[in-house]
Amino acid sequence: MELFWRHGYEGTSIADLTTAMGFTPPTLYAAFGSKEDLYREVIQFFLLRSERRRMDAALEQPSAYAMLRSYLYAAAESFTDPHTPAGCMVATAALQCASENQPIAQEVARIRQHMVLGFVERLNEAKTSGELPATIDALALANFYTAIVQGMSVQAIDGARTNDLLAVADLALSAWPGTKDEG
Amino acid sequence: MELFWRHGYEGTSIADLTTAMGFTPPTLYAAFGSKEDLYREVIQFFLLRSERRRMDAALEQPSAYAMLRSYLYAAAESFTDPHTPAGCMVATAALQCASENQPIAQEVARIRQHMVLGFVERLNEAKTSGELPATIDALALANFYTAIVQGMSVQAIDGARTNDLLAVADLALSAWPGTKDEG
DNA sequence: ATAATTATCTATCGATCACTAGAAAAATTT
DNA sequence: AAATTTTTCTAGTGATCGATAGATAATTAT
Numbered sequence: 001m002e003l004f005w006r007h008g009y010e011g012t013s014i015a016d017l018t019t020a021m022g023f024t025p026p027t028l029y030a031a032f033g034s035k036e037d038l039y040r041e042v043i044q045f046f047l048l049r050s051e052r053r054r055m056d057a058a059l060e061q062p063s064a065y066a067m068l069r070s071y072l073y074a075a076a077e078s079f080t081d082p083h084t085p086a087g088c089m090v091a092t093a094a095l096q097c098a099s100e101n102q103p104i105a106q107e108v109a110r111i112r113q114h115m116v117l118g119f120v121e122r123l124n125e126a127k128t129s130g131e132l133p134a135t136i137d138a139l140a141l142a143n144f145y146t147a148i149v150q151g152m153s154v155q156a157i158d159g160a161r162t163n164d165l166l167a168v169a170d171l172a173l174s175a176w177p178g179t180k181d182e183g
Numbered sequence: 184m185e186l187f188w189r190h191g192y193e194g195t196s197i198a199d200l201t202t203a204m205g206f207t208p209p210t211l212y213a214a215f216g217s218k219e220d221l222y223r224e225v226i227q228f229f230l231l232r233s234e235r236r237r238m239d240a241a242l243e244q245p246s247a248y249a250m251l252r253s254y255l256y257a258a259a260e261s262f263t264d265p266h267t268p269a270g271c272m273v274a275t276a277a278l279q280c281a282s283e284n285q286p287i288a289q290e291v292a293r294i295r296q297h298m299v300l301g302f303v304e305r306l307n308e309a310k311t312s313g314e315l316p317a318t319i320d321a322l323a324l325a326n327f328y329t330a331i332v333q334g335m336s337v338q339a340i341d342g343a344r345t346n347d348l349l350a351v352a353d354l355a356l357s358a359w360p361g362t363k364d365e366g
Numbered sequence: 367a368t369a370a371t372t373a374t375c376t377a378t379c380g381a382t383c384a385c386t387a388g389a390a391a392a393a394t395t396t
Numbered sequence: 397a398a399a400t401t402t403t404t405c406t407a408g409t410g411a412t413c414g415a416t417a418g419a420t421a422a423t424t425a426t
Contacts, residue, residue: 006279007279007280007281007282008278008279008280010193010194010280010281011193011279011280011281011282011284012281013281013382013383013384014383014384014385015382015383015384023404023405024404024405024406025384025385025386026385026386026387026403026404026405026406027403027404027405028385029384029385029386030402030403030404034384034385035384035385087278091337092275092278092279092337093279095191095270095275095278095337095340096189096190096191096194096275096276096340097190097191097193097194098190098193098194098195098196099190099194101194109340109341109342112337112341113341137350140347140350140351140354141354143338143343143347143350143351144331144350144351144354144355146334146338147330147331147333147334147335147337147338147351147355148327148330148331148334149334150330150333150334150337150338151329151330151331151332151333151334152330154274154275154278154295154330154333155326155329155330155333157278157279157292158292158295158296159292160326164323164326167320167323167326167327168323168326168327168330171323171324171327171358171360172327172330172358174358174360175354175355175357175358177354177357196412196413196414197413197414197415198412198413198414206373206374206375207374207375207376208414208415208416209373209374209375209376209415209416209417210373210374210375211415212414212415212416213372213373213374214373217414217415218414218415
């Protein structure tokens with residue numbers, strides 16, 4: 001996971017993986033099938049371990065605003081966690097790749113879309129509860145906060161520190177078009 | 184440029200390039216030196232042709248707010264221009280790559296940093312002119328709008344349309360902590 | 367028109383890519 | 397302990413990677 005996270009799908013070779021894991025290619029293929037299968041498995045592992053944990057904690061918040069704040073703060077922390085590679089493993093992954101790896105890119109893009117829809121769902125709840133004006137475009141707002149997460153991931157890769165990303169998150173939260181009462 | 188733009192540095196092979204340009208590898212190497220040199224040259228060409236044009240037009244605006252609006256709107260248009268690959272060639276390029284291509288990644292990251300500093304400079308002017316409160320952290324604000332550009336680039340690659348990105352831009356502009364009078 | 371130069375070709379370099387057949391070693395079962 | 401199964405290794409597959417030597421063609425200069 002660490003290798004794919006840091007170097008991406010194309011930037012990580014079977015030799016890199018087997019060296020890091022301490023065995024030889026046949027063992028890897030017996031265990032995971034192919035490089036592509038292994039990458040998919042790693043992504044799912046990452047989602048369960050990092051992304052889902054972030055999102056679950058955020059969705060527990062009492063308001064949509066608090067959810068976004070929780071998520072963005074958690075992202076700022078984890079994107080700059082010195083124990084893991086910088087940035088997010090899916091938010092800015094597989095953006096450019098060779099034609100033969102297009103399926104990989106599409107799968108990662110689908111996961112990103114899924115994340116947007118998670119935000120949209122919560123924002124629509126906020127519209128019915130009155131936290132957000134009914135006139136608000138929930139999809140546009142979800143795209144906006146997703147863009148912030150993606151930009152934070154880029155900047156983490158470029159060496160930004162936790163506080164830099166927290167400041168970006170706060171500015172994004174200042175654009176919140178609803179109430180900020182609870183949370 | 185189109186190949187590197189769409190598939191990235193690692194995702195584009197010499198064979199891809201020579202096929203697209205209609206000649207053979209020795210001609211490419213005689214003309215450009217190496218794949219790395221060619222990529223650097225392409226990036227410079229892109230900066231002059233697209234990025235610099237966007238930035239120059241933005242810096243002509245009478246206010247910092249209008250500059251950001253001009254830049255973000257231009258980005259929304261060009262990132263989704265059907266005549267070129269989706270997204271920006273530098274904003275989301277070379278984020279993950281093999282260790283041996285680290286120099287390329289660092290160079291692109293340096294260009295991104297340069298873009299942030301361009302924003303910072305204009306924002307500091309806005310502080311002295313009174314358009315922005317003196318208490319504002321210009322670097323944080325520049326990082327915020329840069330993050331939006333980077334996120335817009337990711338979403339363009341993922342298939343977003345011009346209007347989607349314009350909506351994201353407008354929400355980012357709504358976070359502007361200064362006056363919006365002129366422009 | 368001939369000579370010198372430049373440009374592009376064919377054919378390939380060694381290295382590395384993802385991946386695998388068949389042997390050897392380790393673990394498990396009888 | 398012997399037989400069987402599972403696992404991992406050595407060694408190598410063909411394909412493709414970026415890059416190049418030497419020959420050929422096209423252009424330019426005399």
